Amino acid sequence: MDNNIEKITLFIDAITSSTSSTGYLIRQSNRTWGEFPESDFYVPLVLDKREEVIDYASVSRQQGFDIIDRQNFNPFFIEYDFFTTIQRNKIINSTNLSIAQIAFIRESRPDVNNDFPTDDGVRNWFDEFGLNELPWNPGTSNEVTLNTLEEVTINLQNIVSKASIYPIDINN
Numbered sequence: 001m002d003n004n005i006e007k008i009t010l011f012i013d014a015i016t017s018s019t020s021s022t023g024y025l026i027r028q029s030n031r032t033w034g035e036f037p038e039s040d041f042y043v044p045l046v047l048d049k050r051e052e053v054i055d056y057a058s059v060s061r062q063q064g065f066d067i068i069d070r071q072n073f074n075p076f077f078i079e080y081d082f083f084t085t086i087q088r089n090k091i092i093n094s095t096n097l098s099i100a101q102i103a104f105i106r107e108s109r110p111d112v113n114n115d116f117p118t119d120d121g122v123r124n125w126f127d128e129f130g131l132n133e134l135p136w137n138p139g140t141s142n143e144v145t146l147n148t149l150e151e152v153t154i155n156l157q158n159i160v161s162k163a164s165i166y167p168i169d170i171n172n
Contacts, residue, residue: 006046008043008044010041010043012026012027012037012041013026013027014026014027015033017033020035021035022035022036048065048066085156085157085162086157086158086159086162087157087158088157088158088159089158089159089160090146090147090150090158090159090160091131091146091149091150091158092131093126093127093131094122094123094124094126094127095123096155096158097122097123097126098152098153098155099119100152100153101149101152101153102119102122102123104149104152105122105126105130105149106122108136108137108142108144109130109136112125112130131146134146134149147160151164
């Protein structure tokens with residue numbers, strides 16, 4: 001174990017509270033107390049690559065470091081099992097469409113509504129054409145992207161849907 005591991009301590013102004021559902025209150029920027037922090041907490045993780053083979057092989061150590069792009073993740077979402085129910089990032093085919101999303105497609109694309117009067121017809125169109133044609137109505141106020149379609153129905157098995165409930169950014 002290396003002795004030069006940097007220890008990071010986060011200081012949060014918090015008090016215990018029996019009235020809070022979390023058991024504590026956190027100081028807000030306006031000097032009031034609230035149940036949840038106003039922003040995410042980020043912890044920098046420094047990763048480096050080393051290798052060492054002992055005894056029967058030569059020992060080599062990489063000189064210098066490989067730069068790894070920093071990725072921010074919020075430990076809160078790991079601790080509270082944000083990702084345990086996630087099955088996919090976004091809609092990837094028509095089997096992921098809900099009835100409300102099919103109705104939204106009919107409303108957004110009148111041509112589809114006329115040519116494919118059944119829900120199964122809309123699903124087939126989405127697999128063959130619709131997904132590949134996104135965004136629909138680009139550059140207008142009625143522009144439809146995969147995220148727009150995803151936000152029609154909240155599905156807690158999708159990252160985009162779940163992220164719209166919790167205030168986090170998803171990098172696409």
